[in-house]
C-alpha cells in the first residue's frame with residue numbers, strides 16, 4: 520500500500536513521522552507532499568519518507584491519501600487534485616469541519632474517511648475519532664485504523680454528527696485540561712510556590728490521576744470518593760466546585776465546542792456548494 524500525506528505541517532508531519540517509525544509501511548511506500556519551500560526542506564531532513572514538491576509525481580501512485588491541510592485550503596487543493604485521481608483511491612481527511620460530502624463532491628470520489636485527531640498525537644498519545652463513507656470496505660477500514668493508531672488510539676463512530684460531538688470531548692478536550700492546569704498553577708503561585716515547583720505539583724498530579732483512571736474500570740466519581748473523606752480537605756474543594764456548578768459549566772463548554780463544530784461544518788459545506796453552483 521502506498522500512502523501519501525498532503526500537507527506536512529504540525530499534524531501532517533506528526534502522522535508521517537508516526538507512520539514512518541511504525542512497522543506499518545516501508546519508507547518507499549510513504550510519501551509527503553507540501554507546497555511550502557520551507558516545509559519541504561524540514562521534511563527532507565526527516566529521512567522517514569519520500570518528499571514530493573509536485574502533486575503529479577506522488578498522487579497517481581497513492582492508494583491512500585491523508586489530507587492534512589487547513590480547512591481554508593481544502594477547496595483549492597481538491598480542485599488541483601481532481602484531474603490526477605484514479606479509481607479505487609481512498610481519502611482520509613483530518614480537516615476540522617470539512618464534511619465527507621464536501622470531499623466526495625470536491626474530488627468526485629466515493630471512498631472517504633473523516634477523522635478528528637487531537638494534539639497529544641504529537642507524543643503518540645492522540646485520540647482520533649473517525650467515520651467513513653459507505654463505499655469504504657471493512658478491510659480498508661481496518662487498514663485506516665492501523666494507520667491512525669500510529670499516533671495513539673482511535674474510535675470508529677457511526678455518523679459525522681458523532682464526529683462533531685467527539686470534537687467537543689477529545690478534539691478540543693486537551694485545551695480544557697490545560698485550562699484546569701492553568702487554574703491550579705495560578706492557585707499554586709498565589710500560595711507562594713515558585714513557577715517551577717507549581718509546574719511539577721500540577722503536572723505530576725495530572726499524570727498520576729490519569730494513570731490511575733486508565734489503569735482500572737473505576738469511574739472518576741469512584742476515584743473522587745477514594746480521595747475525599749467526610750470533613751477533609753478534598754471534600755472541601757469538591758463541595759466548593761459543586762456549590763459553583765463547575766460540573767455543569769464544563770459540560771456546557773463541551774457542548775459549545777460541539778455546536779461550533781456543527782456550525783463550521785455547515786459553513787464549509789455552504790461555501791463548497793456555492794463554489795460548485
Ligand SMILES: NC(=O)c1ccc[n+]([C@@H]2O[C@H](COP(=O)([O-])OP(=O)(O)OC[C@H]3O[C@@H](n4cnc5c(N)ncnc54)[C@H](OP(=O)(O)O)[C@@H]3O)[C@@H](O)[C@H]2O)c1
Nearest residue numbers: 526528529530553554555587588589590592596613614615
Ligand atoms: N492541530 C491540531 O490539534 C488539529 C487537531 C485536529 C485536526 N486538525 C486539522 O489538521 C489540519 C492541519 O492542521 P495543522 O495544524 O497541521 O496545519 P499546518 O501546520 O498549517 O499544516 C498545513 C500544511 O499544509 C500546507 N499546504 C497548504 N495548502 C496546501 C496545498 N494546496 N498543497 C500542499 N500543501 C498545502 C501548508 O503550507 P503553508 O504553511 O505554506 O500554507 C502547511 O505546511 C487542519 O485541517 C486542522 O483542522 C488539527
